[in-house]
Amino acid sequence: MKRPESFEKLVAILRTLPSVGPKMSERMAYRILRMPEEEMKVFIQVLQEAHRQMRPCQVCGHWDDSSPCGICRDSGRDRAVLCVVENSQDVLAVSRIKDFRGIYHVLGGALSPLEGIGPQDLQIASLMKRLEEEPVTEVILALNSDIEGETTAQYLADLIEALSSKIRGNGRPGGIKITRPAQGLPAGGELEYMDELTLSRAFGGRREFDRN
Numbered sequence: 001m002k003r004p005e006s007f008e009k010l011v012a013i014l015r016t017l018p019s020v021g022p023k024m025s026e027r028m029a030y031r032i033l034r035m036p037e038e039e040m041k042v043f044i045q046v047l048q049e050a051h052r053q054m055r056p057c058q059v060c061g062h063w064d065d066s067s068p069c070g071i072c073r074d075s076g077r078d079r080a081v082l083c084v085v086e087n088s089q090d091v092l093a094v095s096r097i098k099d100f101r102g103i104y105h106v107l108g109g110a111l112s113p114l115e116g117i118g119p120q121d122l123q124i125a126s127l128m129k130r131l132e133e134e135p136v137t138e139v140i141l142a143l144n145s146d147i148e149g150e151t152t153a154q155y156l157a158d159l160i161e162a163l164s165s166k167i168r169g170n171g172r173p174g175g176i177k178i179t180r181p182a183q184g185l186p187a188g189g190e191l192e193y194m195d196e197l198t199l200s201r202a203f204g205g206r207r208e209f210d211r212n
């Protein structure tokens with residue numbers, strides 16, 4: 001059955017959103033069609049406002065309505081501990097751990113040769129610059145435990161280790177310790193879906209990164 005063009009267009013644009021399959025996009029489309037005019041107006045307004053106001057922080061890359069973001073501006077944070085994550089959603093997940101008070105760096109994804117995502121496509125150069133200039137003594141690599149996350153962690157560990165030897169004689173005698181959350185993150189697991197308790201345990205028991 002051929003569906004009206006305007007409906008097809010709506011379904012197609014909804015499908016560009018993450019995790020939205022054919023069934024879900026149709027359900028969403030019908031929900032939108034049933035919206036009263038007033039609700040539709042608010043819906044569009046909220047989308048536009050968020051899109052206009054939110055931006056990636058120029059320091060850490062986390063999406064916020066100001067740059068530097070609220071986390072980077074927070075003077076109560078421990079600037080010696082920097083947590084590297086793939087996406088802004090992961091910052092939200094880690095920030096639910098009450099006893100983590102460090103700072104963040106958002107890579108904007110993970111290395112993936114298959115999808116053609118290389119180091120230059122991620123916020124890696126800016127991370128290394130921060131590590132060189134800021135008084136960081138521990139980097140927590142809190143990346144997803146899938147192949148891309150592992151590859152990225154390994155790649156970053158090599159870079160940070162090299163930088164660490166360079167700065168050891170330079171005001172940070174201990175260099176930069178590289179750690180990762182303890183086991184407890186299921187293999188292939190995505191950080192943003194971890195419950196608070198699992199994440200909290202994984203962070204509490206974090207261990208030195210094992211380079212191979």
Ligand SMILES: [Zn+2]
Pocket residue numbers: 057058059060061062068069070071072
């Ligand atoms: Zn920030």
